[in-house]
Amino acid sequence: xxxxxxxxxxxxxxxxxxxxxxxxxxxxxxxxxxxxxxxxxxxxxxxxxxxxxxxxxxxxxxxxxxxxxxxxxxxxxxxxxxxxxxxxxxxxxxxxxxxxxxxxxxxxxxxxxxxxxxxxxxxxxxxxxxxxxxxxxxxxxxxxxxxxxxxxxxxxxxxxxxxxxxxxxxxxxxxxxxxxxxxxxxxxxxxxxxxxxxxxxxxxxxxxxxxxxxxxxxxxxxxxxxxxxxxxxxxxxxxxxxxxxxxxxxxxxxxxxxxxxxxxxxxxxxxxxxxxxxxxxxxxxxxxxxxxxxxxxxxxxxxxxxxxxxxxxxxxxxxxxxxxxxxxxxxxxxxxxxxxxxxxxxxxxxxxxxxxxxxxxxxxxxxxxxxxxxxxxxxxxxxxxxxxxxxxxxxxxxxxxxxxxxxxxxxxxxxxxxxxxxxxxxxxxxxxxxxxxxxxxxxxxxxxxxxxxxxxxxxxxxxxxxxxxxxxxxxxxxxxxxxxxxx
Amino acid sequence: xxxxxxxxxxxxxxxxxxxxxxxxxxxxxxxxxxxxxxxxxxxxxxxxxxxxxxxxxxxxxxxxxxxxxxxxxxxxxxxxxxxxxxxxxxxxxxxxxxxxxxxxxxxxxxxxxxxxxxxxxxxxxxxxxxxxxxxxxxxxxxxxxxxxxxxxxxxxxxxxxxxxxxxxxxxxxxxxxxxxxxxxxxxxxxxxxxxxxxxxxxxxxxxxxxxxxxxxxxxxxxxxxxxxxxxxxxxxxxxxxxxxxxxxxxxxxxxxxxxxxxxxxxxxxxxxxxxxxxxxxxxxxxxxxxxxxxxxxxxxxxxxxxxxxxxxxxxxxxxxxxxxxxxxxxxxxxxxxxxxxxxxxxxxxxxxxxxxxxxxxxxxxxxxxxxxxxxxxxxxxxxxxxxxxxxxxxxxxxxxxxxxxxxxxxxxxxxxxxxxxxxxxxxxxxxxxxxxxxxxxxxxxxxxxxxxxxxxxxxxxxxxxxxxxxxxxxxxx
Numbered sequence: 001x002x003x004x005x006x007x008x009x010x011x012x013x014x015x016x017x018x019x020x021x022x023x024x025x026x027x028x029x030x031x032x033x034x035x036x037x038x039x040x041x042x043x044x045x046x047x048x049x050x051x052x053x054x055x056x057x058x059x060x061x062x063x064x065x066x067x068x069x070x071x072x073x074x075x076x077x078x079x080x081x082x083x084x085x086x087x088x089x090x091x092x093x094x095x096x097x098x099x100x101x102x103x104x105x106x107x108x109x110x111x112x113x114x115x116x117x118x119x120x121x122x123x124x125x126x127x128x129x130x131x132x133x134x135x136x137x138x139x140x141x142x143x144x145x146x147x148x149x150x151x152x153x154x155x156x157x158x159x160x161x162x163x164x165x166x167x168x169x170x171x172x173x174x175x176x177x178x179x180x181x182x183x184x185x186x187x188x189x190x191x192x193x194x195x196x197x198x199x200x201x202x203x204x205x206x207x208x209x210x211x212x213x214x215x216x217x218x219x220x221x222x223x224x225x226x227x228x229x230x231x232x233x234x235x236x237x238x239x240x241x242x243x244x245x246x247x248x249x250x251x252x253x254x255x256x257x258x259x260x261x262x263x264x265x266x267x268x269x270x271x272x273x274x275x276x277x278x279x280x281x282x283x284x285x286x287x288x289x290x291x292x293x294x295x296x297x298x299x300x301x302x303x304x305x306x307x308x309x310x311x312x313x314x315x316x317x318x319x320x321x322x323x324x325x326x327x328x329x330x331x332x333x334x335x336x337x338x339x340x341x342x343x344x345x346x347x348x349x350x351x352x353x354x355x356x357x358x359x360x361x362x363x364x365x366x367x368x369x370x371x372x373x374x375x376x377x378x379x380x381x382x383x384x385x386x387x388x389x390x391x392x393x394x395x396x397x398x399x400x401x402x403x404x405x406x407x408x409x410x411x412x413x414x415x416x417x418x419x420x421x422x423x424x425x426x427x428x429x430x431x432x433x434x435x436x437x438x439x440x441x442x443x444x445x446x447x448x449x450x451x452x453x454x455x456x457x458x459x460x461x462x463x464x465x466x467x468x469x470x471x472x473x474x475x476x477x478x479x480x481x482x483x484x485x486x487x
Numbered sequence: 488x489x490x491x492x493x494x495x496x497x498x499x500x501x502x503x504x505x506x507x508x509x510x511x512x513x514x515x516x517x518x519x520x521x522x523x524x525x526x527x528x529x530x531x532x533x534x535x536x537x538x539x540x541x542x543x544x545x546x547x548x549x550x551x552x553x554x555x556x557x558x559x560x561x562x563x564x565x566x567x568x569x570x571x572x573x574x575x576x577x578x579x580x581x582x583x584x585x586x587x588x589x590x591x592x593x594x595x596x597x598x599x600x601x602x603x604x605x606x607x608x609x610x611x612x613x614x615x616x617x618x619x620x621x622x623x624x625x626x627x628x629x630x631x632x633x634x635x636x637x638x639x640x641x642x643x644x645x646x647x648x649x650x651x652x653x654x655x656x657x658x659x660x661x662x663x664x665x666x667x668x669x670x671x672x673x674x675x676x677x678x679x680x681x682x683x684x685x686x687x688x689x690x691x692x693x694x695x696x697x698x699x700x701x702x703x704x705x706x707x708x709x710x711x712x713x714x715x716x717x718x719x720x721x722x723x724x725x726x727x728x729x730x731x732x733x734x735x736x737x738x739x740x741x742x743x744x745x746x747x748x749x750x751x752x753x754x755x756x757x758x759x760x761x762x763x764x765x766x767x768x769x770x771x772x773x774x775x776x777x778x779x780x781x782x783x784x785x786x787x788x789x790x791x792x793x794x795x796x797x798x799x800x801x802x803x804x805x806x807x808x809x810x811x812x813x814x815x816x817x818x819x820x821x822x823x824x825x826x827x828x829x830x831x832x833x834x835x836x837x838x839x840x841x842x843x844x845x846x847x848x849x850x851x852x853x854x855x856x857x858x859x860x861x862x863x864x865x866x867x868x869x870x871x872x873x874x875x876x877x878x879x880x881x882x883x884x885x886x887x888x889x890x891x892x893x894x895x896x897x898x899x900x901x902x903x904x905x906x907x908x909x910x911x912x913x914x915x916x917x918x919x920x921x922x923x924x925x926x927x928x929x930x931x932x933x934x935x936x937x938x939x940x941x942x943x944x945x946x947x948x949x950x951x952x953x954x955x956x957x958x959x960x961x962x963x964x
Contacts (some may be wrong), residue, residue: 054586054587054588057812058807059586059587059588059813060568060574060576060581060584060586060689060690060807061567061568061574061586061588061590061685061686061687061688061689061690062588062686062687063685063686063721063722063723064723065720065721065722065723066723092803094802094803094806094849096806096809096826098811098822101807101812102806102807103803103806103807103809104803104806285850285851287799287802287803287846287849287850287851287854288849289799289800289803289849289858292692292693292694292724292800293690293693293723293724294723294724295723295724
């Protein structure tokens with residue numbers, strides 16, 4: 001049977017009577033200068049096996065020493081996710097793999113540094129955070145020859161230990177996610193938070209953020225179904241596709257009377273399916289025990305407070321602030337986009353410079369996509385442009401043209417540019433005459449519009465804008481057309 | 488002939504009355520004469536040692552002080568990393584491996600002016616009590632070449648007993664310094680866990696391993712610990728607080744010191760050993776100490792707990808030896824077969840036994856019954872000791888139940904071999920210090936050691952008692 005990855009389920013919770021239950025495990029590489037337990041550089045993209053040392057290679061006699069900055073970043077993550085920071089310990093997770101030179105990974109186990117938090121999605125829903133713990137990354141294997149870059153069937157493998165020992169925080173959500181869209185929002189929001197607090201560059205394409213999904217389905221009121229863990233999800237888009245595919249697979253199995261087995265499954269981007277990687281019976285016995293080479297980690301209240309005091313404003317709070325100033329919803333696209341780019345401070349600066357905050361929000365969203373958090377255009381110049389719009393001296397279309405020039409020049413006086421371009425608002429009588437002409441020229445469309453086909457409006461407004469060479473105010477044209485239909 | 492103790496050698500070299508080169512040559516001459524019989528070393532570092540001694544003499548000639556161990560020949564157990572010099576753990580597994588760094592203890596010895604003369608033999612990966620488990624053949628006891636020197640640091644103990652080095656370093660996980668010290672008639676100290684950095688010590692059981700000295704005198708051990716002890720940023724488990732000088736501590740006698748006798752100590756010590764222990768109590772009493780009775784009920788569970796905890800950690804520590812990055816590689820049809828063939832060929836029988844035992848003890852379904860329970864016993868032992876130390880400053884026990892035994896006497900019976908450490912193991916589980924001091928002879932005129940135990944960082948009291956026993960024996964300096 002072939003399953004196709006379906007579309008996002010949006011806010012529809014039940015699919016054929018089944019409810020999707022998703023928990024996410026997200027690994028992020030911390031943006032430290034050095035590794036979790038040694039002084040080698042933590043840097044992506046260097047010549048293989050150059051950022052190594054006796055600890056990284058697990059040479060006999062070498063001992064780990066915990067990186068203080070990594071602990072601080074882990075605490076920042078905990079605070080940003082509303083977690084409790086608690087005294088914690090490190091364990092050895094024993095398993096043999098060529099890219100892990102000690103044959104064990106040092107990881108936090110039953111006493112993680114951060115527990116019991118939540119992440120609020122932009123729409124307000126809270127996703128519980130079970131834990132966010134510190135651990136070290138493994139080296140990176142590259143399998144050559146054979147097919148598909150998998151170890152099985154390859155001719156030989158190369159190992160790069162630059163990544164071995166890079167600090168990771170694994171953020172484990174509670175199974176509170178109900179749709180693939182929520183999963184995407186969760187990861188997107190988490191990524192924004194991690195970047196905002198400087199904990200990680202969180203690039204899924206470079207592997208500095210990796211996401212595994214625990215997926216199950218059940219009928220409401222019944223216990224949760226058997227879950228499968230989906231690995232190898234390399235983008236937020238793939239995450240949604242993989243979850244939708246897996247949900248459909250499990251629903252179809254259940255409806256066919258088959259039993260979903262607990263297993264780890266591999267998402268294949270090319271065929272859009274998940275495939276069995278290993279079943280629960282094949283799972284490793286990690287033989288965890290307390291890492292005897294490290295001492296317990298017990299950050300002082302003063303240290304935690306210092307980390308808390310140094311926390312920047314988080315994306316959610318920034319969106320709320322911008323929403324409050326503009327009157328737009330906190331999860332409106334413009335607010336999301338501008339905060340994601342870090343340009344919300346700039347929008348508020350434009351307002352402070354006497355500009356219209358709502359117009360500024362739109363212009364920054366539309367016109368500043370290639371700019372960073374501090375655009376080169378002086379806030380006062382953008383403020384000037386929005387004042388002309390509000391004053392009726394420029395139509396939205398004209399304003400867009402003027403803005404493009406201001407952005408291209410890194411600033412400029414909106415009034416002067418508008419004057420040079422000969423932009424002036426059409427007076428009402430001229431506008432009305434032009435609209436009448438448009439109706440006459442497009443009689444068939446006009447009659448469709450009059451018979452209630454509202455979609456026809458767009459063609460009429462477009463024609464009017466064309467006839468006026470962009471000088472007409474689209475809002476006024478719309479109002480005139482509506483008035484003429486009802487009259 | 489030049490003096491044998493580190494204190495005397497360093498004093499002479501620093502004063503310019505003694506040449507480090509001459510001291511070294513005398514030791515090398517003794518190695519030439521007897522090493523073939525004793526086999527204390529895996530490697531004698533003749534050239535490096537001569538260069539180091541010459542540098543010490545040059546420093547003195549230039550008016551510089553080479554340090555408190557100036558010109559003292561020291562032997563290093565071959566599980567301590569030495570930069571560019573093979574470090575084998577007496578295993579085939581590490582064949583050809585030269586560490587790219589020095590162990591912290593090695594660095595500190597060199598900085599204090601000591602001259603490393605060689606790497607000493609041990610039971611493979613420090614697992615054993617006779618040095619018979621070495622992949623390179625056993626070390627023989629300098630007092631009787633038909634007998635074992637003890638282990639696992641047998642080579643380091645024999646090197647000092649035979650005069651191949653003035654002092655040496657060993658490592659002690661369950662008695663591996665104290666037991667060979669007793670069997671070879673030298674002083675051997677296992678300090679408090681964390682007293683000496685483990686950085687560069689190839690791990691056997693990380694929560695138990697501790698580096699310590701073998702010396703001819705108690706004061707030499709105090710000097711060595713003053714040099715190699717103290718916090719090391721490279722070992723998170725090393726104790727941060729600075730330690731008081733042990734050389735100063737032994738200036739104080741034992742008047743008023745409370746010496747505990749463990750009334751529920753496991754039986755099994757031979758009569759000649761038990762007799763020397765009684766003599767030690769008498770000597771300390773005569774020197775002004777008070778003898779008190781204490782109980783340490785969990786003491787007798789130490790051995791079984793140890794043989795779960797130490798192998799468990801070893802199974803993890805030794806999993807990295809796979810033939811890929813360094814050491815032995817036995818080629819085979821594919822990579823997985825190569826791993827297997829390498830580990831079968833590279834590890835000796837005892838090491839393989841402990842890897843199996845430890846892997847089992849940590850496995851799902853068995854963890855609670857074995858490893859988990861052993862951790863509880865470990866806690867009980869520490870608690871029992873702590874209660875005893877409310878009444879006593881130090882405790883006295885035999886170090887080893889027997890004097891040095893003949894080769895092969897226990898090598899076919901692992902449990903009989905494990906019993907060699909019945910008196911030394913509980914100290915490691917508790918993380919406490921203990922030391923063995925030679926206290927006369929037993930059967931066949933062989934050396935007997937008495938073990939002095941103390942609570943965490945109780946080294947000053949422990950050394951006071953050791954110095955008193957040494958004085959009672961009339962050891963001359």
